[in-house]
Amino acid sequence: WLGVGLYNGQAEMTQPVSAFLQLFTWEEIRSHNGRGQSREQWLVIDRKVYDVSRFSKRHPGGSRVISHYAGQDATDAFVAFHNDKTLVKKYLKSLLIGELAPDQPSFESNKKKSLLEDFRELRCTIEKMGLLRPNYVFFFLIFLHFVVLDAASWLTVWYFGISFVPFLAGMIQMGWFQHDLGHCSVFRKPKWNRLLQIVVINVLKGLPASWWNHLHNQHHAKPNCFRKDPDLNMHPLLFSLGKPLSVEVIRCSLWVLLAVGAVWHLNPSGPV
Structure with a gap:
C-alpha cells in the first residue's frame, strides 16, 4: 500500500516525484x-x-x-x-x-x-502489540449469548404475552456487537462483517444497517465536528442547555432509539 512506513515515527515521508503525474x-x-x-x-x-x-x-x-x-x-x-x-x-x-x-x-x-x-x-x-487483531472465540461467544437472549425474549412473549415483562426482556445488548461489525473489527474481510451485521441489526434488532453505517461512518470521519458529525446535528433549542450538556443529551437519545428499535422488533404492540 502507499502508506508503508507511514507510522514509523518519522516526522515526514519523502517519496520520489513521478514524472508523469x-x-x-x-x-x-x-x-x-x-x-x-x-x-x-x-x-x-x-x-x-x-x-x-x-x-x-x-x-x-x-x-x-x-x-x-x-x-x-x-x-x-x-x-x-x-x-x-x-x-x-x-x-x-x-x-x-x-x-x-x-x-x-x-x-x-x-x-x-x-x-x-x-x-x-x-x-x-x-x-x-496486536490490539487490533480480533479474538474470534470472544465474538462467537458474544453472538451466541445474545442469540440465546433473543430466543429467550421470544419465549417470554409466548409465555407471558404482551406485557411489561417481555418489554424488559427485549432490552438486549446487540448494539455493541453490530457496532464492532460495522467497524469491520470482527473478521478480516469486510464482506463477512457486513453480512453478519445485517443479520444482527436488520434481522434480530429490526433496524437498517445501511442507516447506522451512514451516520456512524460520518461520526468517526469527523468526530464531534458540528455540521459534519451526525451525532451532533441536533435541534437548535438543545443549545440552550450549553454545548457539553446538549451533546450528551443527543448521544443518550440515539442509544434510547436503538433500544426502542430492538424492543419494537420483538414486541410491536408495545408494553401494556
Whole structure:
C-alpha cells in the first residue's frame, strides 16, 4: 500500500516525484472541496491527489463520509477505515490525478505536526502489540449469548404475552456487537462483517444497517465536528442547555432509539 512506513515515527515521508503525474499545491487542493462552481472533490492520501467527485456517489461507506474530507488530507482516515488495502487499491488507481509538489508539506498548515506524529506513532505501537487483531472465540461467544437472549425474549412473549415483562426482556445488548461489525473489527474481510451485521441489526434488532453505517461512518470521519458529525446535528433549542450538556443529551437519545428499535422488533404492540 502507499502508506508503508507511514507510522514509523518519522516526522515526514519523502517519496520520489513521478514524472508523469501533475503536481499540486495545498491551495489548489483546498479549492476543490465540493463547494465551488465546479463542485469537484479532491483529497490527498499519502501525498497522492485523487479526484473522488464521481466516485463519492458509489463509495461503499457513503458519499458524505468521503466528501467530509474533500479538499483535505485524508491519509489517517483512509488507513483507519480500510482494513483490506489490496481491495481498495483497485479503486484508487483510476482516481489518481497527481501528487503534492515537492515543496509542499505532507500535511495541511492548520494541522499540528507534533500531534499527527504522536497519533501515528501510537497507532503503530497498537498494531505491533496486536490490539487490533480480533479474538474470534470472544465474538462467537458474544453472538451466541445474545442469540440465546433473543430466543429467550421470544419465549417470554409466548409465555407471558404482551406485557411489561417481555418489554424488559427485549432490552438486549446487540448494539455493541453490530457496532464492532460495522467497524469491520470482527473478521478480516469486510464482506463477512457486513453480512453478519445485517443479520444482527436488520434481522434480530429490526433496524437498517445501511442507516447506522451512514451516520456512524460520518461520526468517526469527523468526530464531534458540528455540521459534519451526525451525532451532533441536533435541534437548535438543545443549545440552550450549553454545548457539553446538549451533546450528551443527543448521544443518550440515539442509544434510547436503538433500544426502542430492538424492543419494537420483538414486541410491536408495545408494553401494556
